[in-house]
Every structure is written in structure tokens, then in C-alpha cells.
Amino acid sequence: MLKKLMALSAIVIASASLAAETTITDILGREVTFDAPAKRVIVGFYPEDYMAIGTEAAYDHVVGMSKYIWQARPANWEMYVKHRPSLDDIPAIGRVDTKTFSVEKVISLNPDLIMLADWQYKGLGSDIERLEDAGITVVVVDYNAQTLERHIKSTEIIGVITGQEKRAQQIAQEYAQNLKAIQERLEKTNLPKPKIYTEYGAAGINEIGYTFGKNMWGAISTSAGGDNISAPYIEWWGKLNPEQILAANPDIIVITGYESGSSEDSMIMGQGVDESLAKTRLAGFKQRNGWSTLSAVKNNRMFGAYHGACRTIFDGAMLQFYAKAMYPELFKDLNPEAAYLDFYKKYLPVTPSGTFMTGL
Incomplete structure (x- = not known):
């Protein structure tokens, strides 16, 4: 009897071990296998998404992080650190875009898995092989593309990594339903698309900032029913010539910003930012050379948005914001700011x- 019980116990243990081994296909179509939920994780990008989907407890297993993307929003970062001081103790691994990413540091942290954004994976090149040769599973997700497919798949992947598959499915489903509701309403009315221009306004009034073509704000504005004037000239992100903006004559302009910028007239938005100051900064962009001739300026259809609220699973609120900015009567029932805050309260x-959003 004892031998039979021991044999049965061994089978149960072996089954549990096998059940923990999971194979997924990441957003690049790569099949990767790891024990789920992962016990030692490095978060390369999308730190808030990782917590929203995986719960705060997911950070009990985060052993390293590319912290700059969170710390670039200092007030937001400080809010989280005040709530969970241990976040500040998580080792930083550097940045891919500034070539300060340290493979040696990552390996020294002995992670089971590193989660990277699509652009990070591509930017690391042959360093990916070094990570994999060290026995580290590399999983790629992508919210930057701002497509429904990648938003959903990335959310599901994080759900597997953290052992929160049901929560991930719920969040993904809510995002898809939000987008579907907006697009169905647009299809029924078949209104002409307004021309829209979005610019990251950190550089201030005297320098044209980055705009977006296929991804990020460009994709959000298109999904919400707009004619993105940057799309013919910019693939992902880049700068338009001032003459191109004037020639396109957008009906709506959105200037985005973080809590701080590089000049005294930078667009600022976000945690702790007073709306009157945000509006003042936004109004300053009217003073640009030639902008007084633009339809958006003439008709006072200028808006501000928090740059930290895109390329994330909770940018569904920004889809609502863009839809309402472009079609105020059609979407007058929406409350995008409440939707943004409700996601935080829920997840x-x-x-x-x-x-986090404003207008003149």
C-alpha cells in the first residue's frame, strides 16, 4: 500500500510539474516555453500594464526592470513608490534606445523570463541570443502598434506570465468592446472624417515635435474615426515640416505631454498637473507662425492629452477622448476621463x- 501511495504521489508531482510548463506564441509568432506563472521576471516595458493585468502581487516576482519609461513620468512613478516602496529597490537594467541596456546585468539577476516590447527585441539584435544562451526565456509583447490584435494578444500573454489568465481575458474583452462600440456608431452614421493632427509637445512652441503615423496616437486617431494628416508622410513617428501642417489644415489638433517638458512652454499633462496650467500651455501653441490660419485654431478645436495614456491596454479611454473630440455630438454621452480613472480604480x-485630457 505504501509503495502504491508513493507511486501515486510521484505521478501527481510529475503531472503538476508538467502542468506548469507552458508554451505560448508571442506577438512575433515565436513559440516560447516556460514555467507559468513565472517566478523571476524582468519587465522590459509596459510596467503599469504588467501590474494591471498581473495584479500588484505580480511585482513580488519582478527581479529587474527598465525603469526609465516609468520614471519619465516622475509624479506617476512617485505615486506608485509611495504605495509600494519596494518598487524603488528593483534593479534597473538600462535602456535599449540609448544603448545602455546591460545583458550582463540581466544575466546576473538570474531571471526565468524577460518580457520585451517589440521594438526592444528588434533593437537588441544579437544580444537576444546571449540572453537565450544564458537560459532566459524571451517573450515579446507590443502595445506600441496600437492594433486591436496586438493589444489583445499582449494582454493574454501577460496573463499567462503572471498566472492571471481570467483577469487578462476580462481586460482584453472590455478593451475590444469599447473599440467595437465606437466603430459601430461611426459606421452607422457614416459622417465625413475630420482631419486631425497629433503632436508630442515636450519641445514647446518654437519647435515642431514628434507626430505619429501608423502607431500610437496615429493609430488611436484613425481607430476613432479621424483622417490622420501625418499618415502620408510618417510611418511610425517623426516630424512634419511646418508647411505640411499648414497645407493639410487640420480640423482638430491634439498636443500631448508628460508632467514636465524640456522648455517653459512645453505641453504638460498628467499626475498632479492643474488643468488651468495645462490649458494655458495648450493655448500657447496657437501662437505658432501661421497657425492662426488653421481651422482647428480658428474654431478652437485644440485638445491636450496625457502622453503616458497611450501604448497601453488602458488607452481605451483615449479612444473615447479622440472620438468625442472629433464627433462631439455623436459621442456626447461618453466620459473619457471617468473611463480612464475607472480603469485604475478597478485594476x-x-x-x-x-x-489627463483637456480642451480649449
Whole structure:
């Protein structure tokens, strides 16, 4: 009897071990196998998404992080650190875009898995092989593309990594339903598409900032029913010539910003930012050379948005914001700011306060 019980116990243990081994296909179509939920994880990008989907407890297993993307929003970062001081103790691994990413540091942290954004994976090149040769599973996700397919798949992948598959499915489903509701309403009315221009306004009034073609704000504006004037000239992100903006004559302009910028007239938005200051900064962009001739300026259809609220699973609120900015009567029932804050209240341990969207 004892031998039979021991044999049965061995089978149960072996089955549990096999059940933990999971194979997924990441957003690049790569099949990767790892024990799920992962016990030692490095978060390369999308740190808030990782917590929203995986719960705060997911950070009990984060052993390293590319921290700059979070710390670039200092007030947001401080809000989280105040709630969970241990975040500040997580080792930083550097940045891919500035070539400070340290493979040696990553290996020294002995992770089971590193989660990277699509652009990080591509930027690391042959360093990916070094990570894999060290026995580290590399999983790629992507919210930057701002497509429904990649948003959903990335959310599901994080759900597997953190052992929160049901929560991930719920979040993904809510995102898909939000987008579907907006697009169905647009299809029924078949209104002409307004021309829209979005610019990251950190450089201030005197320098044209980055705009977006296929991804990020460009994709959001298109999904919400707009004619993105940057799309013919910019593939992903880049700068338009001032003459191109004037020639396109957008009906709506959105200037985005973080909590701080590089000049005194930078667009600022986000945690702790007073709306009156955000509006003042936004109004300053009217003073650009030639902009007084633009339809958006003449008709006071200028808006501000928080740059930290895109390329994330909770940018569904920004889809609502763009839809309402472009079609105010059609979407007058929407409350995008409430939707943004509600996501925090439902899925994150902190709730920000400040200005995340505004208009003149």
C-alpha cells in the first residue's frame, strides 16, 4: 500500500510539474516555453500594464526592470513608490534606445523570463541570443502598434506570465468592446472624417515635435474615426515640416505631454498637473507662425492629452477622448476621463489625480 501511495504521489508531482510548463506564441509568432506563472521576471516595458493585468502581487516576482519609461513620468512613478516602496529597490537594467541596456546585468539577476516590447527585441539584435544562451526565456509583447490584435494578444500573454489568465481575458474583452462600440456608431452614421493632427509637445512652441503615423496616437486617431494628416508622410513617428501642417489644415489638433517638458512652454499633462496650467500651455501653441490660419485654431478645436495614456491596454479611454473630440455630438454621452480613472480604480492599487485630457 505504501509503495502504491508513493507511486501515486510521484505521478501527481510529475503531472503538476508538467502542468506548469507552458508554451505560448508571442506577438512575433515565436513559440516560447516556460514555467507559468513565472517566478523571476524582468519587465522590459509596459510596467503599469504588467501590474494591471498581473495584479500588484505580480511585482513580488519582478527581479529587474527598465525603469526609465516609468520614471519619465516622475509624479506617476512617485505615486506608485509611495504605495509600494519596494518598487524603488528593483534593479534597473538600462535602456535599449540609448544603448545602455546591460545583458550582463540581466544575466546576473538570474531571471526565468524577460518580457520585451517589440521594438526592444528588434533593437537588441544579437544580444537576444546571449540572453537565450544564458537560459532566459524571451517573450515579446507590443502595445506600441496600437492594433486591436496586438493589444489583445499582449494582454493574454501577460496573463499567462503572471498566472492571471481570467483577469487578462476580462481586460482584453472590455478593451475590444469599447473599440467595437465606437466603430459601430461611426459606421452607422457614416459622417465625413475630420482631419486631425497629433503632436508630442515636450519641445514647446518654437519647435515642431514628434507626430505619429501608423502607431500610437496615429493609430488611436484613425481607430476613432479621424483622417490622420501625418499618415502620408510618417510611418511610425517623426516630424512634419511646418508647411505640411499648414497645407493639410487640420480640423482638430491634439498636443500631448508628460508632467514636465524640456522648455517653459512645453505641453504638460498628467499626475498632479492643474488643468488651468495645462490649458494655458495648450493655448500657447496657437501662437505658432501661421497657425492662426488653421481651422482647428480658428474654431478652437485644440485638445491636450496625457502622453503616458497611450501604448497601453488602458488607452481605451483615449479612444473615447479622440472620438468625442472629433464627433462631439455623436459621442456626447461618453466620459473619457471617468473611463480612464475607472480603469485604475478597478485594476490598479493607486488612482491618479491631475489632468489627463483637456480642451480649449
